[in-house]
Amino acid sequence: MTAFQRIENFIxxxxxxxxxxxxxxxxxxxxxxxxxxxxxSMTAMGVRYLYYYATMARHMxxxxxxxxxxxxxxxxxxxxxxxxxxxxxxxVVDLIAVHTFWGIVNLLKGFRExxxxxxxxxxxxxxxxxxxxxxxxxxxxxxxxxxxxxxxxAGLAYSGILKVISALRRTxxxxxx
Amino acid sequence: xxxxFHYYATYCAAFLAGYPHEEAQQIxxxxxxxxxCSRTFLAGIxxxxxxxxxxxxxxxxxxxxxxxxxQDITRIWASFHFLPYDLQAEVPGRTTRKYRxxxxxxxxxxxxxxxxTVRLAAxxxxxxxxxxxHVLADTxxxxxxxxxxxxxxxxxxxxxxxxxxxxxxxxxxxAVRFNSNPASPDDIEEGICTATLYRMSESSIMNLGHGxxxxxxxxxxxxYRYLPAWGDYQEIRKDNPxxxxxxxxxxxxxxxxxxxxxxxxxKDRYAWDAAAPYETEIRxxxxxxxxxxxxxxxxxxxxxSGKEIEDFELDKYVPEYMGAGEEAKDETFLGRxxxxxxxxxxxxxxxxxxxxxxxxxxxxxFAEKGFQGIRDFRKLLKFAEPGTKEK
Numbered sequence: 001m002t003a004f005q006r007i008e009n010f011i012x013x014x015x016x017x018x019x020x021x022x023x024x025x026x027x028x029x030x031x032x033x034x035x036x037x038x039x040x041s042m043t044a045m046g047v048r049y050l051y052y053y054a055t056m057a058r059h060m061x062x063x064x065x066x067x068x069x070x071x072x073x074x075x076x077x078x079x080x081x082x083x084x085x086x087x088x089x090x091x092v093v094d095l096i097a098v099h100t101f102w103g104i105v106n107l108l109k110g111f112r113e114x115x116x117x118x119x120x121x122x123x124x125x126x127x128x129x130x131x132x133x134x135x136x137x138x139x140x141x142x143x144x145x146x147x148x149x150x151x152x153x154a155g156l157a158y159s160g161i162l163k164v165i166s167a168l169r170r171t172x173x174x175x176x177x
Numbered sequence: 178x179x180x181x182f183h184y185y186a187t188y189c190a191a192f193l194a195g196y197p198h199e200e201a202q203q204i205x206x207x208x209x210x211x212x213x214c215s216r217t218f219l220a221g222i223x224x225x226x227x228x229x230x231x232x233x234x235x236x237x238x239x240x241x242x243x244x245x246x247x248q249d250i251t252r253i254w255a256s257f258h259f260l261p262y263d264l265q266a267e268v269p270g271r272t273t274r275k276y277r278x279x280x281x282x283x284x285x286x287x288x289x290x291x292x293x294t295v296r297l298a299a300x301x302x303x304x305x306x307x308x309x310x311h312v313l314a315d316t317x318x319x320x321x322x323x324x325x326x327x328x329x330x331x332x333x334x335x336x337x338x339x340x341x342x343x344x345x346x347x348x349x350x351x352a353v354r355f356n357s358n359p360a361s362p363d364d365i366e367e368g369i370c371t372a373t374l375y376r377m378s379e380s381s382i383m384n385l386g387h388g389x390x391x392x393x394x395x396x397x398x399x400x401y402r403y404l405p406a407w408g409d410y411q412e413i414r415k416d417n418p419x420x421x422x423x424x425x426x427x428x429x430x431x432x433x434x435x436x437x438x439x440x441x442x443x444k445d446r447y448a449w450d451a452a453a454p455y456e457t458e459i460r461x462x463x464x465x466x467x468x469x470x471x472x473x474x475x476x477x478x479x480x481x482s483g484k485e486i487e488d489f490e491l492d493k494y495v496p497e498y499m500g501a502g503e504e505a506k507d508e509t510f511l512g513r514x515x516x517x518x519x520x521x522x523x524x525x526x527x528x529x530x531x532x533x534x535x536x537x538x539x540x541x542x543f544a545e546k547g548f549q550g551i552r553d554f555r556k557l558l559k560f561a562e563p564g565t566k567e568k
Contacts, residue, residue: 005244052379055276056276056279056379057328057329059270059407060328060329060332061332061334061406061408061410065377069377105235106239108238109235112233113217120220162241166243166245169245170550170551170552
């Protein structure tokens with residue numbers, strides 16, 4: 001990682017943590033804010049696909065599909081901004097999908113590690129259970145905006161912390177002749 | 178490639194290169210172990226995790242595809258399974274630097290890095306020799322794919338046809354059908370193959386290596402034609418039986434060099450003469466339509482040496498490693514393999530970095546800047562000390 005990438009990762013990670021705290025601090029505004037974040041993210045994703053096509057995918061066999069996807073996602077992102085006053089569905093779908101997926105992945109990895117006798121299997125199984133509980137909690141508290149915002153904020157803060165740690169990690173490989 | 182070639186065929190190549198049965202088995206074990214030495218395994222034996230030579234499916238599912246994560250993946254897969262063919266390859270047309278970096282990671286046999294790999298293993302013991310044979314063999318099987326996640330390089334599309342040999346000579350063609358259910362085994366007779374999911378994302382782990390083409394590059398009998406994502410709509414015909422025979426004869430040549438029977442290892446040289454008396458038999462094994470040719474290679478190995486080749490047992494050397502004291506671990510079988518793996522990873526990362534390509538991360542030259550970076554590599558200092566090279 002270059003020094004710039006480290007600083008970038010560090011600032012983004014820190015920003016995610018700050019946003020998570022702010023969201024949890026003010027759940028009423030937080031609800032709308034999260035929906036806005038998701039809409040803006042989708043729009044940004046559309047732009048990113050178009051950039052990806054221009055710089056990389058135009059050289060590949062079948063790369064036009066990236067161009068089409070970019071246009072569609074961008075269009076959908078812009079459209080979804082008009083629905084921000086109905087934000088619950090965004091948050092619930094995001095929470096359930098993300099946490100269920102990572103919960104299953106963590107569990108599979110944990111059980112595989114257990115088979116190898118690796119001590120970290122408990123950590124992964126614990127993370128898997130935690131993720132599945134988050135997904136279940138999102139369903140149970142479907143009608144409680146405050147708790148949904150808290151759950152979303154917790155996930156955001158966790159990702160932010162991982163980004164900060166990643167920015168501080170040693171990554172160089174030594175070459176000895 | 179799989180156990181059949183990395184373990185049993187490597188044993189046969191080592192024996193034909195002149196190694197006695199026991200040493201040939203250790204070389205074969207090390208070659209196959211390169212497909213097993215994951216971080217999860219290393220954690221289980223309390224070994225240095227930076228020495229991982231592969232990643233389990235479960236590790237890949239959980240891997241972070243941020244910059245350090247991608248560099249880590251690239252270091253592992255490019256160093257041990259998809260050795261880049263030409264780090265300065267010219268890319269047709271006007272392209273971005275990012276695209277060129279990915280393009281130059283495409284694996285192929287007889288690149289400069291192969292020479293470096295084999296020479297690095299010289300005088301470093303049977304474990305390093307076995308590891309180098311794994312890398313060498315994979316350059317043939319995995320050619321045209323890159324050891325870094327890349328949609329624009331590693332993706333394949335529906336234009337993928339198997340060439341099935343006919344009894345009267347010639348080939349018939351049939352479209353290969355890919356499914357993405359990891360629980361369903363390949364159906365060779367029906368031409369159904371399990372491959373990774375289509376993900377239109379440059380850094381998705383689904384686009385690592387030959388995942389999109391499933392196990393087809395790993396079957397010695399397979400011939401196919403397809404359009405690689407990077408190939409500007411130029412069709413490629415892959416002839417595995419021919420490539421695998423080249424790999425086998427090149428392994429013998431390289432092992433003769435590592436054993437001291439040749440003064441130099443030069444790319445694109447093969448020990449045709451050593452394999453010639455058995456060519457018909459070897460080609461028959463390579464051509465036979467079967468998902469696993471282990472039994473055939475095992476029987477061939479027994480005819481060569483007159484001795485039974487032990488089945489591959491992953492934990493064979495674990496008690497020795499676990500039972501050794503901290504100072505003595507590097508002298509154990511697994512300890513030496515770990516040192517060889519660290520050295521190979523360090524060398525390949527350095528060459529990629531020096532070519533101006535940051536996909537494998539940063540490399541710090543010890544001679545210029547002293548020790549910096551991931552602590553596990555400190556072991557290499559000892560590995561490079563005079564007097565320890567011949568162990």
